[in-house]
Amino acid sequence: MPKPPDPARRSDRSRRAILDAALALVGEVGYNRLTVEAIAARAGVGKQTIYRWWPSKAAVLLDASLALSGDAGAGSGWTGFPDTGDLAADLKYVLRATVDEFNDEKYEAPARALTAAGAADPELGARFTERVLEPQLALYEARLRTARDAGQLAPDTDLRLTVEMLLGPLTYRWLLRTAPLTHAYTDAVVDGVLAGVAKVTAG
Template sequence: MVDKPAPDATRRSEKSRRAIYAAALALVAEVGYPKTTVEAIAARAGVGKQTIYRWWSSKADVLLEAFLDLAGQTAQAAGQEPYTIPDTGDLAADLKAVLRATVDELCDPRFEAPARALTAEGVVNEQVGREFVTKLLEPQLQLYVARLRSAQDTGDVRADVDPRIALELFVSPLAQRWLQRTAPISYAYTDTLVDYALYGLAPR
């Protein structure tokens, strides 16, 4: 009798995790956050509900982790390191590069639909909004803070500038235009935001 190799629990767990990520993001995009349930995610992923609760405490945790994973995959597909801002010594070029990558991400249908659903829910659901900011948004904004502080160290940004406020000069307009669909977002748009933020509006 030939001994069969034992099932690889690691591979099985990773396959289930990926299926759960995909199911959660698809559901929230299709039916919205309120109608997305752990039971529905489990059914769509083909796993038991207890599997989800073994790894996450709530559907919000599942969705936020799935979101972070998707963002990382999007960055890697574009040949970039996820959750980093380059420091080449050219602040304008570095900011333009990361904002162009953000445009790609926001225009990707896989990312856009669940992002809009979670953002909308965060406006009316304080807990979801707080987790969205704490786990997803703020860590990304702190990368801009670190890059701007590095630029202060080299004299490329004034020492008295508050990096946390300064980053909003280019991040916030992009977010507002994307959320409200007041106009298309593009590389040209984000490049211009960086130029205006770094060089001002007054004649040079």
């Protein structure tokens, strides 16, 4: 006897199709030209299906970004910030994975479109930072806190400042395209942030 269609599973499929369509389209046309109509057409659903779950294209994109971050984590087998006891190695591992994502068109195009749109639009930017970015920064902070507690960082280390010193140069080179993003670059940033670039001179 054939099973009846499962409405929950159909919903899941539609939801996923909508998020995928939003990510593909925002990479192709940018945030400003993205419309709920176009997302619906690409996903093969009615516009009302989207509006039943999300109030706006911004809301769709925020959920799509969260799904994308989740996929990236799952794809790399990443279940949390690594803690091998070697802080430099763990930071390099995670930043190399981020470089790989930024060099992968599938992740890069929507991430760039959203980041640029958030930079230009304070309301969208605040929601993006709160929902997508801050949870990621919290993972870095937790790993740095463990290192600080273990005496591997100076006791008065400002953890948030350190996170921004690690992610700032990567984001700068990514958004402003001053040079290619490579593992060598993020490795050097980690070493520079931990050890400093000034010559240690005898007092």
